[in-house]
Amino acid sequence: MKLNKLVVSMGLATAVLAGCGGSDSDNSFTVTAIDGYIAKGKVKTTCTIGGVSETFTGETDVFGQASINPSRDGIVYLQDECTSQVEGDDETYDVDDGEASKGAWKGKSMKSLPGLGVINPFTDIAVTLSKVDGNESLSNDQLKSKVLDMLGYDDTDKAADVLFEDFGENAGDSEDNAEVALVAQGVFDAKVQVKEALEKAGGNNDNATNLVNLLTTKLPQVKEKVEKAVTDAKAVSQKVQDIKVTIDLDLPDPKAGDDFDLDEFLDDIKNISIVVTIDKKPTDDPATGTGTGTGTNGVNQG
Numbered sequence: 001m002k003l004n005k006l007v008v009s010m011g012l013a014t015a016v017l018a019g020c021g022g023s024d025s026d027n028s029f030t031v032t033a034i035d036g037y038i039a040k041g042k043v044k045t046t047c048t049i050g051g052v053s054e055t056f057t058g059e060t061d062v063f064g065q066a067s068i069n070p071s072r073d074g075i076v077y078l079q080d081e082c083t084s085q086v087e088g089d090d091e092t093y094d095v096d097d098g099e100a101s102k103g104a105w106k107g108k109s110m111k112s113l114p115g116l117g118v119i120n121p122f123t124d125i126a127v128t129l130s131k132v133d134g135n136e137s138l139s140n141d142q143l144k145s146k147v148l149d150m151l152g153y154d155d156t157d158k159a160a161d162v163l164f165e166d167f168g169e170n171a172g173d174s175e176d177n178a179e180v181a182l183v184a185q186g187v188f189d190a191k192v193q194v195k196e197a198l199e200k201a202g203g204n205n206d207n208a209t210n211l212v213n214l215l216t217t218k219l220p221q222v223k224e225k226v227e228k229a230v231t232d233a234k235a236v237s238q239k240v241q242d243i244k245v246t247i248d249l250d251l252p253d254p255k256a257g258d259d260f261d262l263d264e265f266l267d268d269i270k271n272i273s274i275v276v277t278i279d280k281k282p283t284d285d286p287a288t289g290t291g292t293g294t295g296t297n298g299v300n301q302g
Contacts, residue, residue, distance in 0.1 A: 033086040036096025037064030041086040047077035098282035121188035131208035189247035
């Protein structure tokens with residue numbers, strides 16, 4: 001007998017479960033992880049009903065997709081009740097960098113908002129924003145609007161329609177989507193580097209408020225630099241869908257512990273040079289996930 005979700009939310013789960021054996025039901029949905037598509041990423045999806053949470057796991061394929069079946073002991077969770085994140089290990093890699101880059105994603109992670117089936121750098125920033133004091137009760141739409149503001153997008157930008165979706169090849173061979181993907185790569189690189197700086201500062205400095213303050217300063221610059229680099233690449237007839245970007249913020253080492261001062265560090269990084277490197281994607285076959293992981297025809301934008 002399938003357990004009714006309403007019964008669980010009313011706190012009568014124990015009584016109903018006692019009266020039936022309970023069987024898992026197929027209520028699967030797909031979670032897609034994209035910076036470039038993340039292959040062999042470990043997906044954790046946590047679903048909550050009535051204050052009771054269960055975590056379900058999956059692994060992404062070369063299209064960044066993992067199938068999650070959120071049901072256990074007769075309890076079937078809906079996607080709207082679930083949040084997902086992807087983590088990397090020794091086998092995880094960004095398909096844009098090729099299978100030879102296995103392990104480069106080790107220790108990295110991205111998160112998504114409740115109910116979304118996509119995990120990408122923009123959903124990850126939205127989750128970070130949700131952890132800042134005063135933002136805890138904001139809706140998904142309100143958090144998405146804050147991300148758009150942080151990056152300097154407005155509602156009239158075509159990119160705003162796909163920022164929190166799958167903007168990769170699964171969604172079609174679109175140049176507009178490809179440009180969003182390149183900004184996403186830059187955003188993710190920047191967040192990783194800023195987070196590493198805060199980890200070096202140690203103590204209580206590695207927190208969501210400091211991270212958001214630093215990202216608010218740097219991400220609009222990153223977006224502008226990536227868009228300029230893409231324009232330059234197109235000017236020399238490079239197809240946007242065939243290139244990838246990496247970002248180097250060249251952040252100075254912060255002072256550690258109680259010596260760390262956010263305003264001072266913000267001032268230190270305000271005008272640092274951001275280096276954007278554009279390379280051609282490896283020419284591996286996405287169906288096999290094999291490739292060299294090497295880039296050619298690099299273009300540096302200082």
